[in-house]
Amino acid sequence: MPEGHTLHRLAKLHQKRYAGKPVELSSPQGRFVDGAEWVSGHVLKRADAWGKHLLHRYDNGATVHVHLGLYGKFSEQSVPMADPVGQVRMRMIGEEYGTDLRGPTACEIYDDTQIDALIARLGPDPLRKESDPDKAWNRIHKSAMPIGALLMEQNVIAGIGNVYRAELLFRHRVDPFKPGKQLGSGEWDEMWTDLVELMKVGVRRGKIITIDKEYDHGDAPYGRGGRGRPRTYVYRRAGSPCRVCGNPISIADMKGRNLFWCPVCQTS
Template sequence: MPEGHTLHALAGSIDRAFAGTTVSASSPQGRFEDGAALLDGRVLREATAWGKHLFAEFDGDAWLHVHLGLIGKFAVHSRAGHDGMPSAHVPVQGQVRLRLLNDAWVGDLRGPNLCAVVTPDEVAAVHARLGPDPLRPDPDPDLAWRRISRSTRSIAELLMDQAVVAGVGNVYRCELLFRHRVDPFRPGREIRPATWRAMWDDLVTLMPLGVAAGQILTRQEQVDAALAQLARGERVTAPERSYNVYKRTGEPCRVCGSRVRTQVLVGRNLFWCGRCQRRR
């Protein structure tokens, strides 16, 4: 399932392509005809994300709410042909639930877990049940801390709970806990406030880098290189995918040499180093 940085990058792509323009909406697949008809011919004002939820605001208090789930994709492409001029016809490929179209761009949504036209009150209700998102302006890490500090659930489970922190998925969960040498099975109420704040501040650094690079960066040399590129005003180049512990079962820990362990937790494979992340 895409993690929060992917949804924020997608919201930016939709915004750059469609914001401020009148959009044609259709459902080539036929499963979203009524919803597409409600959006067709409206101006798309802004696309945003909160955690793993995507929202696009249209004139007339109509909002598109999308959750990609496990297999959903929302591809945004230019309509320009080989001659640089917009193509009059853009063929449909695959099962497209929703197509957004303006003079220059096409956006095709396939296989989402959720696709609905909702009201502003319904958008607010979704926001209210989600935890703070490190990628949104002015998030409240203390809200997440209150939920963590009162819980007997493990910190690894809590990080995957979107009502605690919105946008964190399995990769960020495993890598964040390793970066801070936190035992993934430690109950939330045993986490120290300073440890949580350091983890949160790390997410505020790492997740924007994920948006900029188009992939998750968590190894410190990759993080340092990306931050240096941003400081120089350069585009962040995506390195070869490489992690500290994620999907490295049985391989040696990059710090201590112990074997990376794995166990299913909350329906996902958790990866950690038993020596570096020993409970203290």
């Protein structure tokens, strides 16, 4: 599932390409016809993101809310666009560019009340300047849930996913099974500051980069066809030697997601 930096990067792209002018919307797949008709021909005022949620805000007061989920993806083209291919939920066409959205978990019209409710149930977003890390801390330090699980809860922190979770905990040598209430406030402050910077790099570079150069030995990056993909400390490195201590990286299931960590380095 795309993590928060991907949605913020999309928001910046769509703001640059489409905002300030009328756009044409359609739903070739047929599952967003009413929503597309509601905003088609209106001016896209602003594109922004909250965590893993993309918001296209229009001058008629409507907002198109998109959650990509596991399979959602935008594909960009210059205009005139080619005929739609596959299950295109939403097609948006501006003056110079167009984009097709396929496979999202959600693509729907929200009003201001629904937007407010969405934001209210999300934790602070590290990529939004107004976010207050104390809002996350207030939940973390009262919880007996493992910090590795808390970091994946979108009502604790909005936008963080499995990669940032694993890498952030390693970078700060935190045991992912440590109860949130045992994490120190100083530890949390350092983790939040680091997370903000890591995710800013993700927006700027278009990929997750977490490893310091001194520990990047040029081995194969994670995933298939990994050219250009980021190398990591622990994520998807189960059984490989830790870059710092050499101990094999461990893997376990935590709330239905694979967790990667070094049992020697991460003991705090």
